[in-house]
Amino acid sequence: MAYFLGLVLALAAFWLGMSGHTEPLLLILGAVSVALSCILAYRLDIIDREGAPYVRSFGLLAYYPWLFWEIIKANWVVIKACVKADLDIAPALVKVKTCCRSDLAKVTFANSITLTPGTITVEIDGDKLLVHGLYEQLSQPEAFAEMDRRSALAVDGKEAKA
Amino acid sequence: MADLLNQLADIWEVVRFPLGAAFCLAGALLCMVGTVGVLRFPDVYTRLHAASITDTSGAGLVLLGMALIAPGWLVIAKVIAIGLFLFLTSPTACHALANAAHTAGVQPVIGRVGQAQDAEGDA
Amino acid sequence: MIAAALIAILVGMALLLIRAFIGPTLYDRVLAVNSFGTKTVLALGLLGFVMKRPEFLDIALTYALINFISTIAILKFFRYRSFQVPLVRRPGGSSNG
Numbered sequence: 404m405a406y407f408l409g410l411v412l413a414l415a416a417f418w419l420g421m422s423g424h425t426e427p428l429l430l431i432l433g434a435v436s437v438a439l440s441c442i443l444a445y446r447l448d449i450i451d452r453e454g455a456p457y458v459r460s461f462g463l464l465a466y467y468p469w470l471f472w473e474i475i476k477a478n479w480v481v482i483k484a485c486v487k488a489d490l491d492i493a494p495a496l497v498k499v500k501t502c503c504r505s506d507l508a509k510v511t512f513a514n515s516i517t518l519t520p521g522t523i524t525v526e527i528d529g530d531k532l533l534v535h536g537l538y539e540q541l542s543q544p545e546a547f548a549e550m551d552r553r554s555a556l557a558v559d560g561k562e563a564k565a
Numbered sequence: 566m567a568d569l570l571n572q573l574a575d576i577w578e579v580v581r582f583p584l585g586a587a588f589c590l591a592g593a594l595l596c597m598v599g600t601v602g603v604l605r606f607p608d609v610y611t612r613l614h615a616a617s618i619t620d621t622s623g624a625g626l627v628l629l630g631m632a633l634i635a636p637g638w639l640v641i642a643k644v645i646a647i648g649l650f651l652f653l654t655s656p657t658a659c660h661a662l663a664n665a666a667h668t669a670g671v672q673p674v675i676g677r678v679g680q681a682q683d684a685e686g687d688a
Numbered sequence: 689m690i691a692a693a694l695i696a697i698l699v700g701m702a703l704l705l706i707r708a709f710i711g712p713t714l715y716d717r718v719l720a721v722n723s724f725g726t727k728t729v730l731a732l733g734l735l736g737f738v739m740k741r742p743e744f745l746d747i748a749l750t751y752a753l754i755n756f757i758s759t760i761a762i763l764k765f766f767r768y769r770s771f772q773v774p775l776v777r778r779p780g781g782s783s784n785g
Contacts, residue, residue, distance in 0.1 A: 420642035421746070478622040481614055482595070485602035493677045494611050517656035517663075520617045523610065525663045535610045535663065535673060586689035589734060593696035596727055600700040603707050603723065609715045612707075616723045619700075627693070627730045631737060631745075634690070643745040647729065647752055654756040658722055665763045666715040 406450050407441070414440055452507060463511075466557035473550070474519055481520040481537060495539035496525070499532045499547050501555075508558035515550055522547075585633030592626030599623055609666050610673045613659055620655035624648070694734040701727050718762055725755030 418433040444450050484492055499516075503509045513524040516534060522542050526533040536542025595618060602615025625648070632644045701724055708720035729748045736744025765771060 417646070420639070420646065421749075423639040423642075474621050478618060481602070481618055482598055482622075485598050485605065485615055485618070490605060490607075490678055492606070492611060494608075494674055496673060496675065513660065514656040517660050518617070518621060518652075520621060521614055523613050523617070523663050524660050525610070525667045533667075535613075537611060537614045539676075583689070586693070589690055589693040590696070592730070593693035593700070593734075596697055596730065597700040597703070599723070600703045603720065604703060609713060609719065612716065612719055616719055619723050620726055624726060624730055627697075627734065630693075631733055634737060636742065640742045640745060643742075643749060644733070647733070647745065647749050650749065650752045650756075651726065651729070654752070655726065658756055658759045661760055661763050662715060662719055662722070665767055666713070668767065669715075671713060671715060 406452070410444065410450060411437060411441060452505075462557035466511075466553055469553060470515055470518070470550075473515075477519045477521045480541070484537060492537055493539040495536050495542060497534050497536060497542055497544060499534050499544045499551075501530050501532060501551050503530070503551065503555045503559065505559055508555050511558050512551055512554040515554055516547065519550075581633045585630040588626050588630030588633060590630075592623050592628075592630060595619070595626060596623035607678055608674045609671055610663060613663055617655070617659060620651060620659070624651050624655075690734055691738050694731060694738055697727050697731045697734065701731065714766060718759065721762075722755065722759045725751065725759070729755065 414437045415433070418437060422429060422433065424430075441450075501509060501512055503512050509527065509530075513527055513532060516522050516524045516532070521537040523535045524532055525535050534542060534547070599615050599617075599619035602618065603612045606612045606615055628644050628648045628651075632641050635641045635644060704720050704724045704727065708717050708724065711717040711720055729752045732744050732748040732751060736742050736748070761771070764773070
């Protein structure tokens with residue numbers, strides 16, 4: 404039920420942010436479209452943690468600022484590699500083991516790796532990720548340990564430590 | 566106190582347009598850097614790294630600049646929505662591309678790529 | 689200055705077209721088209737601000753969604769040669785595109 408309410412609130416906020424009109428007719432049309440979207444989501448059976456992750460995701464709020472800072476740091480390295488006169492890169496494929504339990508935590512971790520320039524998740528198999536890195540020395544499995552720990556904590560919470 | 570706040574608001578109104586335009590220009594230049602990387606790098610996987618510059622810092626800076634010069638809250642909401650969509654979809658598309666190339670058997674270039682090998686030969 | 693940013697993005701799009709034409713594999717071309725779409729979104733937004741009509745942001749938002757879906761659809765088609773394949777994770781751990 405909390406997921407349903409979160410979905411309704413998110414959809415209503417999105418509709419208001421997109422249109423900005425407050426005439427009664429347009430508000431009714433907005434309410435109808437929100438209701439239609441909710442019915443479709445219910446029929447698709449996706450009103451759960453993955454389909455409507457608007458509630459109980461406060462750990463992500465603390466996680467994303469840290470991720471932004473990591474992205475900025477990694478951007479600088481790749482920008483230098485792009486504009487340097489001599490091409491000087493050392494691509495590598497590494498296997499990374501994750502401690503994330505739930506699918507949502509794994510997706511968060513893999514998306515964080517892909518979002519950070521210089522590393523891309525190529526494949527996920529169980530709890531092992533295949534990562535392609537632009538620099539071999541910067542993409543050792545230890546480099547991802549903190550990101551792994553933080554994304555597991557952000558999504559799964561304390562019980563992930565089991 | 567109210568006077569100070571008013572003065573700050575006035576200064577902000579003057580400053581935000583050049584600041585936003587500068588952010589837009591910086592982001593656009595970063596997009597060009599990413600494009601240069603896409604043209605220079607030797608294989609699909611390394612080109613994806615260059616393209617992700619466009620998706621993260623380039624798009625982020627341009628959208629930040631657009632939010633600064635926006636005339637109203639509605640426009641800011643739309644800019645934030647675009648940023649959120651790009652933030653959620655670009656790594657997914659990137660991973661789908663890398664995964665498809667990997668499944669199709671495209672072998673990545675592994676090891677040091679220096680100036681000895683002519684990496685721009687195909688560009 | 690915003691116009692300069694718009695021109696810079698347009699130059700970047702023109703350069704990306706080179707990669708889309710010569711890209712040795714299919715994936716290079718899809719990558720170029722995907723990145724081209726991201727730049728199109730930014731260019732549309734900037735064009736709206738240059739022409740003092742921020743309504744262009746709606747089109748940019750729609751384009752961002754279409755760009756993502758078309759990338760996924762192209763990759764799915766060239767992997768399975770059909771759109772009629774469900775994209776579900778098969779038990780056993782093997783992943784899919």
